[in-house]
Amino acid sequence: MKGSFLGKALLPLYTILALVFLLIPIVYTMVFSFNDSYKTNISWQGFTLRNWTNVCDAQGLCAAFGNSILIGVVSTLIATAIGTALAIALVRYKFRGRSVVSLLIFIPMATPEVVLGAGLAAQFFALGTAKGLVTVILAHTLFCLSFVVVTVKARVASLDASIEEAGRDLYASPAQVFWRITFPLLLPGIAAAALLSFALSFDDFIITYFNSGSMQTFPTFIYISAVRGVPAEANVIASAVFLIAIIGVTVTQIVSGARKRRLKSHA
Amino acid sequence: MAFAAFADTSTKKVTEPHKKSRVVILLLLPGIAYLVLFFLAPLVSLILTSFMAPNPDSMDMGSFIYAFEWQNYVNVLSENWVFYVRSFAFALTATILALLISYPIAYFIGVYARPWPAIQAFALILVIAPFFISFLLRTLAWKQILGDDGPVVGVLKSLAILPADGHLTGTAFSVIFGLTYNFIPFMVLPIYTSLERLDIRLIEAGRDLYASPATTFRRITLPLSMPGVVAGTLLTFIPASGDFVNASQQFLGGPSSQMVGNQISSNFLKILDYPAAAVLSVVLMAVIMIIVTVYVRRTGTEDLV
Numbered sequence: 262m263k264g265s266f267l268g269k270a271l272l273p274l275y276t277i278l279a280l281v282f283l284l285i286p287i288v289y290t291m292v293f294s295f296n297d298s299y300k301t302n303i304s305w306q307g308f309t310l311r312n313w314t315n316v317c318d319a320q321g322l323c324a325a326f327g328n329s330i331l332i333g334v335v336s337t338l339i340a341t342a343i344g345t346a347l348a349i350a351l352v353r354y355k356f357r358g359r360s361v362v363s364l365l366i367f368i369p370m371a372t373p374e375v376v377l378g379a380g381l382a383a384q385f386f387a388l389g390t391a392k393g394l395v396t397v398i399l400a401h402t403l404f405c406l407s408f409v410v411v412t413v414k415a416r417v418a419s420l421d422a423s424i425e426e427a428g429r430d431l432y433a434s435p436a437q438v439f440w441r442i443t444f445p446l447l448l449p450g451i452a453a454a455a456l457l458s459f460a461l462s463f464d465d466f467i468i469t470y471f472n473s474g475s476m477q478t479f480p481t482f483i484y485i486s487a488v489r490g491v492p493a494e495a496n497v498i499a500s501a502v503f504l505i506a507i508i509g510v511t512v513t514q515i516v517s518g519a520r521k522r523r524l525k526s527h528a
Numbered sequence: 529m530a531f532a533a534f535a536d537t538s539t540k541k542v543t544e545p546h547k548k549s550r551v552v553i554l555l556l557l558p559g560i561a562y563l564v565l566f567f568l569a570p571l572v573s574l575i576l577t578s579f580m581a582p583n584p585d586s587m588d589m590g591s592f593i594y595a596f597e598w599q600n601y602v603n604v605l606s607e608n609w610v611f612y613v614r615s616f617a618f619a620l621t622a623t624i625l626a627l628l629i630s631y632p633i634a635y636f637i638g639v640y641a642r643p644w645p646a647i648q649a650f651a652l653i654l655v656i657a658p659f660f661i662s663f664l665l666r667t668l669a670w671k672q673i674l675g676d677d678g679p680v681v682g683v684l685k686s687l688a689i690l691p692a693d694g695h696l697t698g699t700a701f702s703v704i705f706g707l708t709y710n711f712i713p714f715m716v717l718p719i720y721t722s723l724e725r726l727d728i729r730l731i732e733a734g735r736d737l738y739a740s741p742a743t744t745f746r747r748i749t750l751p752l753s754m755p756g757v758v759a760g761t762l763l764t765f766i767p768a769s770g771d772f773v774n775a776s777q778q779f780l781g782g783p784s785s786q787m788v789g790n791q792i793s794s795n796f797l798k799i800l801d802y803p804a805a806a807v808l809s810v811v812l813m814a815v816i817m818i819i820v821t822v823y824v825r826r827t828g829t830e831d832l833v
Contacts, residue, residue, distance in 0.1 A: 276637075280633070283655065285673070289673065293669075350556045369567050483665060510660075511653060
């Protein structure tokens with residue numbers, strides 16, 4: 262801490278510079294959402310609000326954005342449901358082959374996306390499945406699943422199992438114990454897992470690119486239009502999504518910080 | 529196990545071993561079925577595809593039949609080994625750079641700023657901010673900033689650091705730059721998580737025993753943050769070695785900086801040479817599994833599971 266070899270002022274100064282470096286492309290993307298450009302959005306042509314007021318003017322952009330939202334929501338719902346069940350089983354139950362199941366959940370996270378994408382595409386090709394919305398949803402559910410399990414598992418492990426036992430002692434049925442005790446206590450973990458899963462799905466490019474066929478998502482739209490120049494309207498969507506997410510995170514931080522302080526002052 | 533670094537490490541004892549095996553099966557079945565159908569089966573598909581032979585009855589592109597053409601491996605690898613060397617060299621360089629850049633950030637947030645929780649929270653939000661804006665657009669932003677008409681090239685040329693006909697984009701430099709930039713948050717977060725739990729009294733004890741700051745760091749701080757360093761380097765190295773966006777020619781790469789991911793995607797989606805793409809993927813996965821296993825054994829973090 263203080264007096265450490267990194268010095269008192271050097272480390273904060275470095276961190277500020279590093280964080281500014283991290284933010285440069287974000288600021289760039291937001292500034293160029295106001296560029297008065299025609300088709301390509303490379304050099305600054307002057308300020309306009311037109312891109313913000315007519316976002317859907319860029320052909321195919323809003324459809325791609327809609328697909329991304331739909332894929333994100335559906336794969337998040339499936340992955341969260343299946344993943345939560347896996348997490349509960351792994352933490353709360355002893356069964357043979359538990360380490361094999363853990364391994365099966367972790368290997369997809371250690372596999373490069375290009376291999377996951379090519380593998381799924383090879384399988385859909387072998388089965389003669391047409392690529393499109395469904396294949397992308399199936400692919401996204403796969404990589405979200407492992408992240409859901411890891412996130413929810415941490416929450417299940419921190420739960421006090423004696424609360425559930427108390428419920429059972431009071432003659433609650435297993436279903437009642439789950440829906441009245443376990444589920445509400447797990448909810449913050451499940452919500453975090455769902456948000457992470459949506460974020461992963463929404464920004465995924467590599468696996469989507471291999472399995473989307475002619476259907477476009479927001480990232481594949483950007484990748485494909487990068488050959489000729491990405492329209493400024495794409496910057497508008499990205500900036501809007503960024504602002505919503507960052508406001509959400511900041512509010513959550515402030516609220517949870519205030520709650521922690523309240524709890525401390527009561528203790 | 530090799531994948532331990534990703535695992536949640538809490539080995540809280542399993543409370544109350546239930547007898548209700550039907551419940552366990554019900555909980556496990558959907559997830560395991562999903563992983564078997566959409567993870568294991570595709571890997572098998574990929575291996576089968578890698579041994580496919582051209583269809584003798586068809587002149588169509590992308591028409592192959594099941595066979596045991598092990599020669600595919602010899603042919604594809606002898607043509608493509610350079611892409612593996614380049615991918616792993618780029619990924620390794622980016623991982624080391626990201627580690628050097630990220631460690632001080634993580635130390636600042638996790639240790640230095642502890643007396644000021646508001647600063648910690650604000651800095652953490654800024655670290656994860658890049659996650660909320662399209663990774664492709666961020667990479668394209670760097671392409672414009674580092675491009676021939678951008679501010680960086682102009683300054684470097686006027687300082688004669690870059691020759692008059694020099695470029696930054698389309699080179700190995702810009703691909704490694706992009707990879708490093710994109711994975712910094714993945715490096716900061718796990719290191720921060722380890723450092724946040726670090727007991728400061730240990731550092732103070734080191735100082736009290738007349739250890740130099742460098743010795744304190746090397747003998748106390750660094751070893752205690754190793755789980756975070758291992759997780760961060762894996763979260764960077766694995767995706768970086770399979771990435772093809774940064775090296776793509778529409779983004780930061782050029783003809784001489786293509787990575788193995790670019791070869792896989794062009795063989796699979798453009799040339800429709802599925803067996804070649806499958807060989808490249810199977811070998812990439814195998815090499816990564818070996819590297820990861822050796823790395824985790826060496827760093828002594830395999831007991832994390």
